[in-house]
Amino acid sequence: MTGAPLTDMEILRIRERIGARGMAIVAQVSDLRLMSGGQIQAVFFPDDEHPTWETAARQSRRTLAQLVRWHLLTRLERRVGGVRAGSTSYIYALGSVGHRLLDRQRPTPRLYEPSEVFVDHQLAVSQLVVDLVLASRRRKLEIVAITGEPDCWRRIPSIGRALLRPDLFLALAAKEYEYRWFVEVDRGTHHRPAILRKARLYESYYRSGVEQATHGIFPRVAWIAPNAEQVERLNEILGGSEFTPGLMIVATSEEAPLVLAGGKA
Numbered sequence: 001m002t003g004a005p006l007t008d009m010e011i012l013r014i015r016e017r018i019g020a021r022g023m024a025i026v027a028q029v030s031d032l033r034l035m036s037g038g039q040i041q042a043v044f045f046p047d048d049e050h051p052t053w054e055t056a057a058r059q060s061r062r063t064l065a066q067l068v069r070w071h072l073l074t075r076l077e078r079r080v081g082g083v084r085a086g087s088t089s090y091i092y093a094l095g096s097v098g099h100r101l102l103d104r105q106r107p108t109p110r111l112y113e114p115s116e117v118f119v120d121h122q123l124a125v126s127q128l129v130v131d132l133v134l135a136s137r138r139r140k141l142e143i144v145a146i147t148g149e150p151d152c153w154r155r156i157p158s159i160g161r162a163l164l165r166p167d168l169f170l171a172l173a174a175k176e177y178e179y180r181w182f183v184e185v186d187r188g189t190h191h192r193p194a195i196l197r198k199a200r201l202y203e204s205y206y207r208s209g210v211e212q213a214t215h216g217i218f219p220r221v222a223w224i225a226p227n228a229e230q231v232e233r234l235n236e237i238l239g240g241s242e243f244t245p246g247l248m249i250v251a252t253s254e255e256a257p258l259v260l261a262g263g264k265a
Contacts (some may be wrong), residue, residue, distance in 0.1 A: 006100050014101055018072065022063060026072050030094045030102055031148045032129060034114075034122040036080050037064060038088035039130045046137070057088065064092065072098035077113055080123065091119060117189055124253065125167045125185045128224060131257050132172070141261035144171035144178060152182070156201060158208045164201050169219065174261040180219035181260055185253075188230045195237050203243055221248040224256050 006014075015023060025044055029035050041060040050056035067073040072095050079089040094102075114122075129146060136143050152169035156162040168183040184198065202221050205211065211218045223238070225231045234250045251259040258264075 006097075011101060014070070014072075014097075018063075018067065018070075022067060022072070025063070026067065026094070026098045027102060029073055029092050030098065031146075032122070032126045033149070034076075034091055034093055034119060035126045036088065036123055037061075037090040037092065038080075039123070039126050040064065040092065041088060042130050043133050060088075064090070067098075068092075068095070070097060071095040072101065076119070078116070078119060080119075091123070117187075121167075121185060121187050121189075124187060124224075124226070125183075128168070128183070128185060128253065128256055131253075132170070132260070135257040135261070140174070140257065142173040144173050146170055154205060154211065156205045156208060157210060159201070159204055162201060162204075164205050166221075170222075170260060172261050174263075177262055179260060179262050180215075180217060181222045182219050183260075184221065184223045186223055186225050186230065186234060188226060188233075192237055195234070199238055199243060199248065202248065206244060206247060218247075220246070222256070222260060223248060223250045224253050225250060226253055228252060 018026075021044055025040060028043065029040070037060065041057060045056040045060040045063075047053055047056055050059065064073065064075075068075050073092045074095040076091040076093065078091060080091060125148075132141070132143060132146070135141050147169040149165065149167065152166050154164040154166075156164055164182075166182040167185045168181075170179075170181040170183060172179045172181075182202065186195075190198075199221075206218050223234050225234055231250050231252055238248050238250065249259065
């Protein structure tokens, strides 16, 4: 296809060919920026809807190959888990036709290979969403809203043109409560000053009252760490008296679905 805007007929033809699931995959990858083949399979080709895991994997591979062939998705050169992990190790991003099909009001994605640090971080964000989706299917929680970047970002009027950039905004329901969160997925790559700068932005935004005036409540801030050692480090950094008690919590990625739904690690 050319770079010209898609006609209504072309959009209809693409939607018909890829179906509702294909469209949902394209939209999900767009929202999360990057997803691995394994993550896409877990969400859109669940084992309990197929005779065997191999059947689910085969259907997932076929669908993803079709989406890449039509430039709805693009596949990165880098893989996760190595070649031995098979097709589930491929990493997918939104393709040029997928961008136009979704009519995103954001710049057309650049077709370049992102850094290893960026890929690791974005796949960790995507894995959190996958874990929440799977938890919702087990009826451990209900997903009310998941908003990725940049739609979850917030302007802080009290600090000039400062922009608060969470990785995710979440609204989850469990029992009779709804829990709202700004999420920071930490991979242990940021130094103490960078973490403190981000935490102070959250504190400033909380004290501005803008979020409360607009939405009636200020979400808590969840810092999701890869392991217990990083949890301890973040708790030490974020434990200062300059921060409102209870505004921020820290949990491991394994604990996250339980903690974000109001449980205790």
